[in-house]
Amino acid sequence: MTALGFLYPGHSGEDDYPRIEQLLGSDIRVDLVHTDTGEDTHRADALLDMGSSARLAADVEELRHAGAEAVVWACTSGSFAHGWDGAHEQVRALAATAGMPASSTSFAFAHAVRELRARRVAIGATYPQDVAALFADFLRAAGLEVVAVRGAGVGTAAEAATWGEAEVLALARSADHPDAEVLLLPGTALHTAACIPALEKEVGKPVLTANQVTVWEALRLADRRVNAPELGALFTREPLVQA
Structure with a gap:
């Protein structure tokens, strides 16, 4: 049995994980x-607070007692808002506190794009455009080329969690770009686990979603590879990324 640990902010799209x-x-x-989110808003200062080392450290002990082999901060905006260097420091502090390998959803996206041997990406985010642009900056720092960024203007995780498959598919269609090799849909509040094959069929290319890549990243840290076609192209390829 491989036990994977996740620190998830608040309550929104967490039912993707048992699925x-x-x-x-x-x-x-x-x-x-579940971690304490503080203020639920897609605003830069609130996102920095939500992903603070103190907030993450307060809840990691429970995962250690559960026998987790790796831990991932299951939040895109609460990691990339810290910037490339700040997100690295966030993960280093989490690993030190947890006593196990650690990562975050933002790094999971970057690693997953490399796993697919891709470089050019488009972003479809529920966030306001200025917050979506911060994610694009993070990915550029990871060496990726961002060819399009679409922010849907949703102000809170709670609102994003109300979106169903129709809204997610519409976001994917509006955000895709012909030059993108992969489409990224950040935001762990967004329910996507049930519709990844439909998303990939809709845009005709691999689609990476926040909860999907977060679990994949934990598996990578635990040195586990699982073939699961219903979770999309990311889970149907031979491993390419090394720890």
Whole structure:
């Protein structure tokens, strides 16, 4: 049994995780601990506070007691808002506190794009445009080429969590770009685990979503590879990324 640990901000799209656990169809256990988010708003100062080392450290002990082999901060905006260097420091502090390998959803996106042997990406985010632009900056710092950025203007995680498959597909269509090799849909509040094949069929290319890449990143840290076609192209390829 491989136990994966996740620090998830508040309560919004967390039901993607038991769904993904089921779709993995192997001896993988997904342990989720909810962190205190502070103010639920897609505003830069609130995002910095939500991803502070103190907030993450307050809840990681529960995952250690559960036997987690790796921990991922399951939040895109609460990691990339710190910038490239700040996000690295966030993960280093989390690993030191947890006593296990650690990462975040923002790094998961960057690693997953490399896993797909891609470089050019388009972004479709529920966030306001200025916050979506911060994610684009983070990805550029990771060496990726961002060819399009679409922010849908949603102000809170709670609102993003109300979106169904129709809204997610519409976001994907509006955000895709012909030059993009991969489409990225950040935001762990967004429910996507049930519709990744539909998303990839809609745009005709791999689609990476926040909760999907977060679980994949934890598996990577734990040195586990699982073939799960219902979770999209990312889970149907031979591993390319090394730790």
